[in-house]
Amino acid sequence: MFGTHSIARLVLLVFIVLLLSQCTPAPLHKDAGLKDMKFSAGLKPKDFPKEIARLEKIAKTHPDVSVQARAHLQLAMLFLDYRNPAVNYLRALRELEAYISLDPEGGRADEVQTWRALLNKIELLTKENNVIKEENQKMKGIIENMKSLDIQLEQKRKKY
Numbered sequence: 001m002f003g004t005h006s007i008a009r010l011v012l013l014v015f016i017v018l019l020l021s022q023c024t025p026a027p028l029h030k031d032a033g034l035k036d037m038k039f040s041a042g043l044k045p046k047d048f049p050k051e052i053a054r055l056e057k058i059a060k061t062h063p064d065v066s067v068q069a070r071a072h073l074q075l076a077m078l079f080l081d082y083r084n085p086a087v088n089y090l091r092a093l094r095e096l097e098a099y100i101s102l103d104p105e106g107g108r109a110d111e112v113q114t115w116r117a118l119l120n121k122i123e124l125l126t127k128e129n130n131v132i133k134e135e136n137q138k139m140k141g142i143i144e145n146m147k148s149l150d151i152q153l154e155q156k157r158k159k160y
Contacts (some may be wrong), residue, residue: 048084059098069102076115089126093119 038127043051052075059071072095079092080083096116107113 043078043083045083045085048078048081048086052078065102069099069106072096072099073103073106073112080115089119089122090100093123 005119021068030147055071055075059068059075062068075097076092076095079088081087093116096119100112116142120146
């Protein structure tokens with residue numbers, strides 16, 4: 001029913017399909033040691049400093065700008081990660097801005113712009129919070145001075 005030529009073609013076709021099914025496009029450069037965005041899911045809190053240092057090196061020294069951009073994006077996500085013992089929103093914003101400058105097309109993505117807006121708001125609120133903390137400390141000092149003056153005034157009243 002089937003000739004040897006037809007069977008050989010069928011086997012070759014199956015072999016090619018199997019080979020091609022293994023060839024999926026890699027989202028990142030393997031030579032750079034970059035991983036996909038869910039890579040931090042397996043990180044333990046103690047692993048964050050080492051991973052951050054590794055990505056910082058890639059972001060500074062890799063010759064491919066797209067790899068540098070991706071490293072900056074991953075750094076931003078690491079600085080935001082709730083498991084990171086040294087969460088740093090300001091640094092995450094700087095890394096995200098570096099990513100946007102290196103990859104303007106990717107930087108226009110809705111998700112990236114949402115993160116940027118949130119981080120800008122966090123930076124603004126952090127500055128406002130610091131101003132309020134300073135004012136609060138000044139007020140505490142004024143209250144302490146007033147208490148001291150009140151005690152002194154009460155002591156003078158008792159003398160007279």
